[in-house]
Amino acid sequence: MAPSGLKAVVGEKILNGVIKSVKKDGEWKVLIVDHMGMRILSSCCKMSDILAMGVTIVEDIDKRRERICSLEAIYFIAPVQKSVRALINDFKDVGFTYKAAHIFFTEPCPDELFTEIGRSRVAKVAKTLKEVNIAFLPCESQVFSLDDPTSLYSFYGLKPNENKDKMIENLAEQIATLCDTLKEYPAVRYRKGPEENARLAEEVYRRLTAHKADNPSMGEGPDKARTQLLIVDRGFDPISPILHELTFQAMAYDLLDIKQDIYMYQTTGIGDSKEREVLLNEDDDLWVQLRHMHIADVTKKVTELLRTFCESKRMCTDNANIKDLSQMLKKMPQYQKDLSMYSTHLHLAEACMKKFKASLDKLCEVEQDLVMGATPDGEPLKDAMKSIVPVLLNNELEAYDKIRIILLYIFHKKKGITEENLAKLIQHANIQAESNIITNLENLGCNIIAGGRNAGKTLPERKERTGSTYDLSRWTPIIKDVMENVIDDKLDKQQWPFIADPAPINTTQTAVSARFGHWHKNKSPPEYRTGPRLIIFVIGGVAHSEMRSAYEVTRATDGKWEVLIGSSHVLTPTSFLNDLKTLDQVPNPDC
Amino acid sequence: MLERLQTISEDHEDEELEFNGPEYDADKVTLSQQAVIFENSSAIDEVLKEAQFIRKEISLLQLEVERMCMQNERFGTSVRRLTLLKKDCDSIAKGVQQRAEALYVRLQDLGKMSSQLEEKEGPNSAVSRIARTQYDTLTHAFRAVMSDYSKAEEKQKNTCRTRIQRQASIMGTDITDEQLDVLVDKGGEGWAELSQSLQPQAARTCRMAFCEIKSRHEQLVELEARLKEVHELFLQMAVLVEEQGSLLNNIEVHMHRTQEHVDQINDHIKKAVQYKKKNPFLQCCPCLPLVSMLTPLYGSK
Numbered sequence: 001m002a003p004s005g006l007k008a009v010v011g012e013k014i015l016n017g018v019i020k021s022v023k024k025d026g027e028w029k030v031l032i033v034d035h036m037g038m039r040i041l042s043s044c045c046k047m048s049d050i051l052a053m054g055v056t057i058v059e060d061i062d063k064r065r066e067r068i069c070s071l072e073a074i075y076f077i078a079p080v081q082k083s084v085r086a087l088i089n090d091f092k093d094v095g096f097t098y099k100a101a102h103i104f105f106t107e108p109c110p111d112e113l114f115t116e117i118g119r120s121r122v123a124k125v126a127k128t129l130k131e132v133n134i135a136f137l138p139c140e141s142q143v144f145s146l147d148d149p150t151s152l153y154s155f156y157g158l159k160p161n162e163n164k165d166k167m168i169e170n171l172a173e174q175i176a177t178l179c180d181t182l183k184e185y186p187a188v189r190y191r192k193g194p195e196e197n198a199r200l201a202e203e204v205y206r207r208l209t210a211h212k213a214d215n216p217s218m219g220e221g222p223d224k225a226r227t228q229l230l231i232v233d234r235g236f237d238p239i240s241p242i243l244h245e246l247t248f249q250a251m252a253y254d255l256l257d258i259k260q261d262i263y264m265y266q267t268t269g270i271g272d273s274k275e276r277e278v279l280l281n282e283d284d285d286l287w288v289q290l291r292h293m294h295i296a297d298v299t300k301k302v303t304e305l306l307r308t309f310c311e312s313k314r315m316c317t318d319n320a321n322i323k324d325l326s327q328m329l330k331k332m333p334q335y336q337k338d339l340s341m342y343s344t345h346l347h348l349a350e351a352c353m354k355k356f357k358a359s360l361d362k363l364c365e366v367e368q369d370l371v372m373g374a375t376p377d378g379e380p381l382k383d384a385m386k387s388i389v390p391v392l393l394n395n396e397l398e399a400y401d402k403i404r405i406i407l408l409y410i411f412h413k414k415k416g417i418t419e420e421n422l423a424k425l426i427q428h429a430n431i432q433a434e435s436n437i438i439t440n441l442e443n444l445g446c447n448i449i450a451g452g453r454n455a456g457k458t459l460p461e462r463k464e465r466t467g468s469t470y471d472l473s474r475w476t477p478i479i480k481d482v483m484e485n486v487i488d489d490k491l492d493k494q495q496w497p498f499i500a501d502p503a504p505i506n507t508t509q510t511a512v513s514a515r516f517g518h519w520h521k522n523k524s525p526p527e528y529r530t531g532p533r534l535i536i537f538v539i540g541g542v543a544h545s546e547m548r549s550a551y552e553v554t555r556a557t558d559g560k561w562e563v564l565i566g567s568s569h570v571l572t573p574t575s576f577l578n579d580l581k582t583l584d585q586v587p588n589p590d591c
Numbered sequence: 592m593l594e595r596l597q598t599i600s601e602d603h604e605d606e607e608l609e610f611n612g613p614e615y616d617a618d619k620v621t622l623s624q625q626a627v628i629f630e631n632s633s634a635i636d637e638v639l640k641e642a643q644f645i646r647k648e649i650s651l652l653q654l655e656v657e658r659m660c661m662q663n664e665r666f667g668t669s670v671r672r673l674t675l676l677k678k679d680c681d682s683i684a685k686g687v688q689q690r691a692e693a694l695y696v697r698l699q700d701l702g703k704m705s706s707q708l709e710e711k712e713g714p715n716s717a718v719s720r721i722a723r724t725q726y727d728t729l730t731h732a733f734r735a736v737m738s739d740y741s742k743a744e745e746k747q748k749n750t751c752r753t754r755i756q757r758q759a760s761i762m763g764t765d766i767t768d769e770q771l772d773v774l775v776d777k778g779g780e781g782w783a784e785l786s787q788s789l790q791p792q793a794a795r796t797c798r799m800a801f802c803e804i805k806s807r808h809e810q811l812v813e814l815e816a817r818l819k820e821v822h823e824l825f826l827q828m829a830v831l832v833e834e835q836g837s838l839l840n841n842i843e844v845h846m847h848r849t850q851e852h853v854d855q856i857n858d859h860i861k862k863a864v865q866y867k868k869k870n871p872f873l874q875c876c877p878c879l880p881l882v883s884m885l886t887p888l889y890g891s892k
Contacts, residue, residue, distance in 0.1 A: 028639050028641075038842065038843060038846055039843070041842055042841060042842035042843035042846075045842065046840040046841065047728055047840050047841070047842055048731050048732060048840065050842075051725070051728040052728075052732075055726065056639060056642075056721050057717060057720055057721045057724060057727065058724075058842060058846060059849070060846055060847065060849065062852075063849070063850070063851045063852070064851045064852045065717075065852050066631070066716060066717040067631075068631065068632075068635065068717050068851040069632065070635060070636065109873070114595075114596070114599075115599055116597060118595075118599025118600050118603060119599065119600065119603040120599075121601030123597055123599065124600065126593060126596060127593075128593065129592045129593040129596055130592060131592070132739075139749070207794065217740035219630055229871045247842070252850075260843070262838070269829075269833045270826070270829050270830050270833055271830065271833055271834075274833075275676065276836075276837070276840050277837065278837055279837065279838060279841060303674055314743070322596050329829065331825070333822070333825040333826045333828070333829035334737070334738060334741040334825045335834060336828075337696050338736070391716060436745045460746070512788075
């Protein structure tokens, strides 16, 4: 199944709008990217895609490169000084590095840099020069990232980014390119409270208006006037990024060491046992099916699917399990792709369960009681301290797990806890070295120390949710309530003000014929999705459970709305705690 | 935007001329770029030509596989002229197989070329990386086509099987999956067994069904034989995939494996060209070709 949503939109825009647009039959080209260009490209295109469009080699603009003068070059770079200088350098000396240049910037190029290029010899060899307006990464079909893991520090650190204005402008521009790519002109809203939310929202509005002037088709279409863009801060829901989640994707990224979406495991294939590296992304159909499922259902589902697969291919095995897979592979190597897929997910699920059973089952019970304020039977939690002390005293648990429990206890207390109580807890847990993680959360506006600087701030009231869930998965991210409220038009305008009054919504429905006028629906480009979108940007990082909520809410509207969520980067509990740790440190002057 | 850039460029040139006056302008001299730079282009051209040929062959193979699918559809759903249709199916499928095998050999040759280039020019040189990338993506594309072929043959197999079982049950005999397996494995003998078990029952009235079963049984036997032949090819490809690793197609991983270009030889030639430019003899006496020829020789040591 081809990727849909954001990945498809951006992939199509790059493959057709950039690479194919300069393709000439019989001629190959060199593609040169800087860091941002490479990240964007890699997130939605594969080597085979770009080779099919006439690119024969991909180079890094920041590395010294060999001259290839018989080929023309496509530059896909951000309009920043470093990349522009490198571009100019390629054509500075007498011998040009490439035959000609086709330049594509990820966002609008500032005037000074543009003039610099104009005055250089690049102007003579440039055959194309465009701004494509893609300055974000499409991580998933409904999740985007701005690829900046330092963002939490930039906003909430001890010495927050001195160029905070410039940083907010850059962020706003990136978010505006997202809307531009999707042809949306949303009404911008922000959570009232932290001043960064309002500033970012204003700047986004300014940039959006500038983009709309160049691209009037943004926001046009039936129902598009209802599209909204929400700016929210991480401190709004500090629970979701630290809670132990038991859905496949969230759990795997939390418990296992998965970097850059690459999962490594040991397995036997046709050859001997060796380490396999697998990319967990939407090209893997099975991953898309399983990633939001509860772990208890995952192993069941994969085994069932594998059995059906084996039966349909008439491979006689009694139990289709991991060990038999290499046998099957030898007998029917043409199914290598499918068999590897099953193997990967069986291993992944097994690895998660192993870690869970080792130490986490008791922990998750306590966590869920704390965040729900009640036991699975509905009994309100009476003595929270009693339930967390055995966890804190357990020497087999890691420091970060203990910190997570302490934080969840503090949030359960709603008004924060006293300094002495905090000190006691830290002592029980023996985590003095990491204790600043807890207090640093105050920088995000969370109420940690009772009567401290965030006194009076509380987490929002929650919706009542009925419906059966697993006992260890009762928590829903707070953002899900917000998503549902926006869609029902019930989101409080005082707490979530608009930057500009939204356009009046045309409530009269134009008559739509059932027979005629739908011919275009099969052929419309991927970004032209009728129906409004809700785009949410979280300052400081987005958690996997919140990403999952976007899909769940979208599905619940039966496709009428599409919810997109994103941030500067995607969090895992460990990375979030690591980020928090640095908040009270002075930035390294050398960086 | 390009026009804007070019306007700036022209304005800038006019400015420069005003300030500097007519001088020896590096831009205006078309130097002997040929001698200095086109060292890698013929090797690259060769690789690209071969890659383009293989790429075209793969798309032709894809078309043949699609043709095979369509023909299979017709064979699968029709009730008349089965022998004729079967012959067409078989010939297309055999054609696909032969083409695939020839293409695989050519691909392997490209792989060898790529390894040789890596040894000769180093794995980091542009031409080796171009060759390696082309080889990797072409293998990927070839595998995809072969996967489609395999799926088509599987589908055909299943269609034949269900048809046989259905026709047999119409004639009054039920054949289970396992029995059918055995009958197919036995080939011609299997047909003899099958026809005997069917014969006594209303063979005359169900002549058509009888003929169909015969035809499809033959088809199955041939299919199985073809699949056995191509099994070795699939096995080799699977081994290759395991060795290459599944991250091959990922752009970021691909780029991290590339290192900085160590540009020793070219640096010297650059310097030589600069010396030539600054050569006082050239500037006042352009008719001294001898001197200009000697300088690069000294520079490249």
